[in-house]
Amino acid sequence: MIMLATSGIPATGYIIAVLAIMFVVTFTLRALPFAILAKLRESTFVNVMALWMPAGILGLLAIALFYSTYSSPESELWKLLVAVVVTVASHLLLGRRTLASIGLGTLTYVVLVNFVS
Amino acid sequence: MNNRSWVAPQSRRHEILTGLKLGIGPGLGLFPLGIALGLLALQSGLPAWAVPALSIFGYAGSLEFLMIDMMTAGTGLLTIAVTTFFVNFRHVFYAFSFPLHVVKNPIAKFYSMHALIDEAYAVTAANPTGWTAARLLSLQISMHCYWVAGGLVGIAIATAIPGTIAGLDFALLALFITLTLDAVRTREQLPSLLIATAAFLAALLITPNQIIFAGMIIFMALLTIRYFTARRKGGLYDHAGN
Structure with missing residues (x-):
């Protein structure tokens, strides 16, 4: 389990707070640019950041998720690495079909965790 | 009408x-x-x-x-x-x-x-x-x-389904692996990935309980430094792709 080995069911108020934050932050990011379109379009800083950010932010999340899965007491590094390699190989070799890559990687991990000791 | x-x-x-x-x-x-x-x-x-x-x-x-x-x-x-x-x-x-x-x-x-x-x-x-x-x-x-x-x-x-399937949450990690691979299609995207790795390691050392939060702040700080360094060297025009 990723990061949830010791936690229980989240409280209703907490879930609502998370939803409210997601809504407000995401809506602001989507709506605000329509109001200040011209300024954003001219800003080299914003343009370059938008070009550089996705690979890094997504990569950072992938590494952090890998680390938190690896840190949980029941995980075994080799099983995790095999599933990661299957995911990467499927994605690069089978034409970047996201659902197929996730499906094959997850299936590999589920089989290794449940049926291989 | x-x-x-x-x-x-x-x-x-x-x-x-x-x-x-x-x-x-x-x-x-x-x-x-x-x-x-x-x-x-x-x-x-x-x-x-x-x-x-x-x-x-x-x-x-x-x-x-x-x-x-x-x-x-x-x-x-x-x-x-x-x-x-x-x-x-x-x-x-x-x-x-x-x-x-x-x-x-x-x-x-x-x-x-x-x-x-x-x-x-x-x-x-x-x-x-x-x-x-x-x-x-x-x-x-x-x-x-x-x-x-x-x-x-x-x-x-x-x-x-009765009970829970162990290991199913690997799907989240798999999703972000594929998203990262799709974001890093060209060699120009590799520095961002390296900077993100450095930011992760720094966050792991400094604040092991706040890795994502600290990691993102450190990443953005490093990326900003990269921006101003590249601008001083005059290499931004190529990167921006416009």
Whole structure:
């Protein structure tokens, strides 16, 4: 389990707070640019950041998720690495079909965790 | 007036159908991913109502998967806000070409901005002309429906399965691996990935309990330094690609 080995069911108020934050932050990011379109379009800083950010932010999340899965007491590094390699190989070799890559990687991990000791 | 009342419903119907047709392609991707979201949410211990609530109000694909994980871990609200901001920052640029101007009704406009997901932007970018309010809204509403419906089917499947399947949450890691691979298609994207790795290691050393929060702040700081260094060397023009 990723990061949830010791936690229980989240409280209703907490879930609502998370939803409210997601809504407000995401809506602001989507709506605000329509109001200040011209300024954003001219800003080299914003343009370059938008070009550089996705690979890094997504990569950072992938590494952090890998680390938190690896840190949980029941995980075994080799099983995790095999599933990661299957995911990467499927994605690069089978034409970047996201659902197929996730499906094959997850299936590999589920089989290794449940049926291989 | 007479003419309009006769023609308008016809063309409006055509516009709605066109929007629905354009939504089928993305819907084929959204629906199964929605199933995975519902399944994973219930397996992780979230209450069933949180899935449609997440998909309606927190409508943001990959971020929703991440939030399932962060919510079940009881992550702090500031980290939730910062993560949402950085993960969804890319949306800032969708306004440049998204045909929001065709929507006049304020409520519809509000909805259209809320439902401006990657897939909605991609469809309008691939079909730059001919947008009307009816076409755009039927596209966005239908995509939103595929996503929410997928989540509900996922809940149904999760309820039917007894117990939990160990290892199923690997799907979240797999999702972010594929998203990273898609973001790093050219060699120009490699420095960002290396900087992110450095930021992760720094966060791991400095604040092991706040890795994502600290990691993102450190990453943005390093990226800003990279920006000003590149600008001083005059190498920005190539990178910006314009």
